[in-house]
Amino acid sequence: MKIIGLIGSARKKGNTEILVKEVLKAAREKGAKVESIRLTDYEIQPCTGCMACVLKKEGCPISDGVNTIFEKMIESDGIVVGTPIYFLGANGIIKILIDRGFQYSFPDNMPLKGKLGVTCAVAGVPNWEQFGLLELYLLFSSLGISLIDQIIAYAQGPGEIILKPDSLERAHKAGWRLVEALKSNNSTYQGEPGLCPVCHNNLLTISKDGKYFECPMCLVKGKPSVDEKGNLIVKFLETEKHRWEEKARREHVDKNIIPSFQRYRENIKKIRQKIKEASLDDL
Secondary structure (H helix, E strand, O other), rough: EEEEEEOOOOOOOOOHHHHHHHHHHHHOOOOOEEEEEEEOOOOOOOOOOOOHHHHHHOOOOOOHHHHHHHHHHHHHOOOEEEEEHHHHOOOOHHHHHHHHHHHHHHHOOOOOOOOOOEEEEEEEEOOOOOOOHHHHHHHHHHHHEEEEEEEOOOOOOHHHHHHHHHHHHHHHHHHHHHHHHHOOOOOOOOOOOOOOHHHOOOOOOOOOOOOEEEEEOOOOOEEEOOOOOOOOEEEOOOOOOOOHHHHHHHHHHHHHHHHHHHHHHHHHHHHHHHHHHOOOHHO
16 A cells, blocks of 8 residues: 655645645554655646647646656555645645646546545635635546545644644544545545535535525535524535536536537637737737
């Protein structure tokens, strides 16, 4: 059993690294072979949106450190990813990794599907972290990795998390949970429950028809109501499907992506002429 930890912070031995390695320590105690890599040690270029990986099935034409990172993830059974939260969400290198994972997010090419993982995020103070875990879930769900546990911790100074035993204990528990889930081949989420039954986060929007709450990550809908104590609750529709199911992925490819390629080929001369006429180089 091998578990890899991806550290999304440029700061060596900072809060994110400490938290990720606490998860790995616990996993090693349970018999797993563990490895950690710091994403900022690799050259990671942004996705150019060329679509060669999907439309031409040629793989990503960019040759950089992302190839090594995904190779290590594919070779592993479990995956731990951590990020610092600077402006309400994950930092830039995590967002680039999400985009570059596009090549492995479609039904016919998902080598990470079925792997299990844990996500960790460190914010400075509460109420400034709303999108952090959600973006880490996006990385996992797009690649088909099942989320076993997720951790949010708070520490402002570099390495300050080492002084917070509750956060370290929580990360340790996540490591144990990951190993036990791998041993039993159980992909059930084991962390704190959130409002959304799929991504287990609490960020909801109002559906376009104004009738439901909707998870912007998973697109599942629920009806709002109030319990006997006056608390707002959301009961999600049992018939609702979410965007990360294989059927939904295939429909997205067949209805939205593949047709766009043919449409672009038909209009490419017109597009180039219009761009030329727009005199963009003068601005």
